Amino acid sequence: MDDAMVAQPSSTAVDLHGDSSLQVEISDAVSERDKVKFTVQTKSCLPHFAQTEFSVVRQHEEFIWLHDAYVENEEYAGLIIPPAPPRPDFEASREKLQKLGEGDSSITREEFAKMKQELEAEYLAIFKKTVAMHEVFLQRLAAHPTLRRDHNFFVFLEYGQDLSVRGKNRKELLGGFLRNIVKSADEALITGMSGLKEVDDFFEHERTFLLEYHTRIRDACLRADRVMHSHKCLADDYIPISAALSSLGTQEVNQLKTSFLKLAELFERLRKLEGRMASDEDLKLSDMLRYYMRDSQAAKDLLYRRLRALADYENANKALDKARTRNREVRTAESHQQLCCQRFERLSDSAKQELMDFKSRRVSSFRKNLIELAELELKHAKASTLLLRNTLVALKGEP
Amino acid sequence: MVQNLQKLCSMMTEKIFLQIINSLRAEATEEVSLDSPEREPILSSEPSPAVTPVTPTTLIAPRIESKSLSAPVIFDRSREEIEEEANGDVFDIEIGVSDPEKVGDGMNAYMAYRVTTKTSLSMFSKSEFSVKRRFSDFLGLHSKLASKYLHVGYIVPPAPEKSIVGMTKVKVGKEDSSSTEFVEKRRAALERYLQRTVKHPTLLQDPDLRQFLESSELPRAVNTQALSGAGILRMVNKAADAVNKMTIKMNESDAWFEEKQQQFENLDQQLRKLHASVEALVCHRKELSANTAAFAKSAAMLGNSEDHTALSRALSQLAEVEEKIDQLHQEQAFADFYMFSELLSDYIRLIAAVKGVFDHRMKCWQKWEDAQITLLKKRETEAKMMVANKPDKIQQAKNEIREWEAKVQQGERDFEQISKTIRKEVGRFEKERVKDFKTVIIKYLESLVQTQQQLIKYWEAFLPEAKAIA
Numbered sequence: 001m002d003d004a005m006v007a008q009p010s011s012t013a014v015d016l017h018g019d020s021s022l023q024v025e026i027s028d029a030v031s032e033r034d035k036v037k038f039t040v041q042t043k044s045c046l047p048h049f050a051q052t053e054f055s056v057v058r059q060h061e062e063f064i065w066l067h068d069a070y071v072e073n074e075e076y077a078g079l080i081i082p083p084a085p086p087r088p089d090f091e092a093s094r095e096k097l098q099k100l101g102e103g104d105s106s107i108t109r110e111e112f113a114k115m116k117q118e119l120e121a122e123y124l125a126i127f128k129k130t131v132a133m134h135e136v137f138l139q140r141l142a143a144h145p146t147l148r149r150d151h152n153f154f155v156f157l158e159y160g161q162d163l164s165v166r167g168k169n170r171k172e173l174l175g176g177f178l179r180n181i182v183k184s185a186d187e188a189l190i191t192g193m194s195g196l197k198e199v200d201d202f203f204e205h206e207r208t209f210l211l212e213y214h215t216r217i218r219d220a221c222l223r224a225d226r227v228m229h230s231h232k233c234l235a236d237d238y239i240p241i242s243a244a245l246s247s248l249g250t251q252e253v254n255q256l257k258t259s260f261l262k263l264a265e266l267f268e269r270l271r272k273l274e275g276r277m278a279s280d281e282d283l284k285l286s287d288m289l290r291y292y293m294r295d296s297q298a299a300k301d302l303l304y305r306r307l308r309a310l311a312d313y314e315n316a317n318k319a320l321d322k323a324r325t326r327n328r329e330v331r332t333a334e335s336h337q338q339l340c341c342q343r344f345e346r347l348s349d350s351a352k353q354e355l356m357d358f359k360s361r362r363v364s365s366f367r368k369n370l371i372e373l374a375e376l377e378l379k380h381a382k383a384s385t386l387l388l389r390n391t392l393v394a395l396k397g398e399p
Numbered sequence: 400m401v402q403n404l405q406k407l408c409s410m411m412t413e414k415i416f417l418q419i420i421n422s423l424r425a426e427a428t429e430e431v432s433l434d435s436p437e438r439e440p441i442l443s444s445e446p447s448p449a450v451t452p453v454t455p456t457t458l459i460a461p462r463i464e465s466k467s468l469s470a471p472v473i474f475d476r477s478r479e480e481i482e483e484e485a486n487g488d489v490f491d492i493e494i495g496v497s498d499p500e501k502v503g504d505g506m507n508a509y510m511a512y513r514v515t516t517k518t519s520l521s522m523f524s525k526s527e528f529s530v531k532r533r534f535s536d537f538l539g540l541h542s543k544l545a546s547k548y549l550h551v552g553y554i555v556p557p558a559p560e561k562s563i564v565g566m567t568k569v570k571v572g573k574e575d576s577s578s579t580e581f582v583e584k585r586r587a588a589l590e591r592y593l594q595r596t597v598k599h600p601t602l603l604q605d606p607d608l609r610q611f612l613e614s615s616e617l618p619r620a621v622n623t624q625a626l627s628g629a630g631i632l633r634m635v636n637k638a639a640d641a642v643n644k645m646t647i648k649m650n651e652s653d654a655w656f657e658e659k660q661q662q663f664e665n666l667d668q669q670l671r672k673l674h675a676s677v678e679a680l681v682c683h684r685k686e687l688s689a690n691t692a693a694f695a696k697s698a699a700m701l702g703n704s705e706d707h708t709a710l711s712r713a714l715s716q717l718a719e720v721e722e723k724i725d726q727l728h729q730e731q732a733f734a735d736f737y738m739f740s741e742l743l744s745d746y747i748r749l750i751a752a753v754k755g756v757f758d759h760r761m762k763c764w765q766k767w768e769d770a771q772i773t774l775l776k777k778r779e780t781e782a783k784m785m786v787a788n789k790p791d792k793i794q795q796a797k798n799e800i801r802e803w804e805a806k807v808q809q810g811e812r813d814f815e816q817i818s819k820t821i822r823k824e825v826g827r828f829e830k831e832r833v834k835d836f837k838t839v840i841i842k843y844l845e846s847l848v849q850t851q852q853q854l855i856k857y858w859e860a861f862l863p864e865a866k867a868i869a
Contacts, residue, residue: 007774020564069463079784082635106857172579183802188518192438205706209704209706213701213704213705216700216701216703216704217701217704219697219700219701219702220694220698220700223694224694225691226690226693226694227687227690227691227694229690229827230683230686230687230690231687233683233686233687234680234683234684234687237676237679237680237683238680239575240672240675240676240679241673241676241677241680244669244672244676245673247669247672248669248670248673249666250667250668251669253662253663254833255833255837256832256833256836259836259837259840263840266844296862350581359706362707362710363707363709363868365709366710366713366714366868367713367865367866367868370713370717370865370868371862371865371866373865374858374861374862374865375862377854377858378855378858378859378862380854381851381852381854381855381858384847385848385851385852385855386845386849388844388851389848391844392841392844392845392848395841395844396841
């Protein structure tokens with residue numbers, strides 16, 4: 001876990017190690033009705049695996065199972081567990097396609113074809129994103145020196161049959177409910193309302209920082225989504241405008257004919273540029289913010305675990321004192337207190353490292369994405385300018 | 400005033416001159432504006448103008464004097480020359496509508512607009528002058544012009560629409576952005592309305608228009624109030640007209656008219672579609688602007704939270720860029736609206752006026768047709784009387800036949816005249832339309848280029864900040 005980060009060609013926001021002893025990728029994905037089936041391909045020279053190259057098919061629930069297995073494992077309490085990928089959601093896109101199909105008889109055939117094309121592109125983009133999110137999750141695990149050695153991880157990567165975790169959905173829901181109760185207790189811990197005394201400045205700073213940061217990045221992410229959505233609506237508006245201009249041009253008998261037709265073409269091209277701008281903003285800004293919102297939540301979870309360990313340590317201390325005064329079961333109290341102390345210190349050490357890595361990961365990812373965002377915005381703006389200027393020259397040049 | 404008319408006479412053929420007089424007399428169903436000082440002189444055959452008690456003499460007297468001293472050069476030229484000038488782009492008059500000012504309080508309040516005219520035309524007494532007018536004055540002007548020129552085939556530009564909701568907000572004194580927007584929208588619409596009206600060579604000659612532009616005091620146009628009695632009467636008449644139109648089956652001898660009507664019908668449909676789509680564009684761009692502003696704020700907050708210094712600075716810079724972009728979107732939305740959307744809605748209303756003119760031609764034809772039918776009936780009556788041998792009735796029948804023969808002739812002349820006027824008007828209208836659209840399209844595209852160039856500027860300034868994150 002050093003500072004040398006290699007940019008991954010995937011569209012998401014995470015920089016990963018160039019370590020090649022375990023390479024994981026999603027080589028294929030198929031969308032069927034409600035389910036997405038991911039083909040997870042592993043290339044590894046590690047002695048544990050039976051082959052050097054192999055693939056399995058996994059669904060979203062199996063990724064969640066893997067994530068939860070890590071979270072529940074006490075060994076990893078001192079690590080930031082990479083956030084689980086979000087559930088594939090094609091609902092909105094599918095609804096739109098359906099509405100288009102039922103449709104509006106007032107739109108022309110060309111308009112219909114273009115709108116269908118747009119919606120299909122949208123569907124494809126959502127699909128690609130969900131593949132990328134699932135892939136990044138696995139790749140972060142593969143890159144982490146401790147997490148990559150997990151037995152469940154190997155099972156996930158290698159076991160040919162499905163992992164029968166489908167029924168977990170109900171458990172997931174229930175688990176989620178229970179988790180919320182636990183969470184409010186955690187919130188009390190982390191917001192300092194429980195009266196627990198923090199001994200380490202570093203963690204005190206991280207706690208206040210992460211609380212605020214997480215809220216604000218979540219806000220920024222939501223608002224970035226809205227910007228992207230408006231931008232997309234704007235691009236889509238050009239479709240009927242272009243169509244109407246086209247009809248006007250065909251009907252005209254005077255010099256406006258060429259003007260209208262050229263304008264129709266211009267708007268069609270502008271539409272594509274605006275659409276690309278919207279999706280670039282989505283990938284470079286919205287998605288990045290969303291990823292770090294989840295990652296910062298994972299970091300907060302680590303802090304919770306550490307604080308719980310601290311609370312346990314404090315309680316063990318109190319119990320030991322009580323035992324000593326009463327002179328009963330002092331041995332057990334002593335060994336319990338020692339365990340808690342060791343656990344707490346172990347967690348603190350690894351948490352410190354993890355949080356520093358989180359920061360450098362975050363900074364380098366923001367840097368990469370902001371640079372790419374600016375470069376893409378410039379590219380599109382220049383292309384639009386050229387397009388507009390050419391049209392203006394053509395229009396002015398006519399009699 | 401009469402001297403002007405005599406000069407007018409010399410340049411137009413007598414036939415057309417009489418035609419205008421007669422149609423002004425005949426079309427008494429349209430509202431007659433009592434405020435127009437020229438009505439009386441035209442109707443009387445006396446050389447001296449009969450000034451009605453309604454019209455204040457201060458309005459009439461000075462103008463007549465000035466006219467007798469300096470006969471406007473324009474009247475001395477031949478009609479062809481004037482037409483040429485009208486068709487070329489040498490019409491030298493510029494109108495601005497500005498400085499909306501609220502006058503009064505509560506529900507009786509109104510907005511007064513400054514109307515400034517800059518011109519080198521000698522029909523005006525000064526080369527630059529301005530007056531204060533309120534919205535109902537504009538409606539009154541349109542009403543007068545429409546009543547004089549529409550039914551003889553001139554395409555009179557329609558006035559901007561009334562808006563009870565919009566005006567109420569302004570009256571009640573809401574100083575928010577929606578009422579400022581409303582006032583600005585109206586101001587721009589009034590300006591375009593006047594500019595179109597003065598571009599029309601015939602309307603430019605109209606004394607009501609000149610009075611509107613020049614006179615410091617203008618009598619209130621009383622029949623333009625929303626839901627006034629006259630307003631309701633107007634609506635009823637319009638409806639009756641619509642019914643009549645459906646039942647007129649005209650034998651179109653001239654394919655040109657049918658073709659043109661179809662063309663305008665198609666144009667109307669397409670413009671409406673385009674207009675609706677552009678309105679959606681304006682709406683979404685405004686939304687984009689608002690969302691960008693909200694994002695800018697949250698990016699700034701995120702930058703404040705960020706504990707890595709260079710990244711924190713870059714995020715603050717990003718927030719600034721997004722704020723500037725929000726401004727850009729707002730400005731572009733204005734351009735979308737005022738250039739593109741309003742042009743389309745103006746032309747949708749103009750085409751309605753064009754359709755109205757074609758309808759008037761149909762009514763004119765109907766009148767001619769009816770006169771022919773009546774003449775036939777009168778002839779039949781005469782024949783009957785001759786058979787029945789009633790000498791006094793025969794004389795009456797003969798008189799009536801003469802009367803109706805004249806009406807038939809007049810009807811034919813009217814119809815030919817209106818057809819001719821419409822052809823000319825449509826030609827002029829189409830030329831204007833092409834020019835208008837081309838100008839606005841170019842202006843609009845230039846606004847889009849402006850926006851993109853600003854975007855380039857902002858992102859180019861941001862890029863080094865992003866690269867500086869270490």
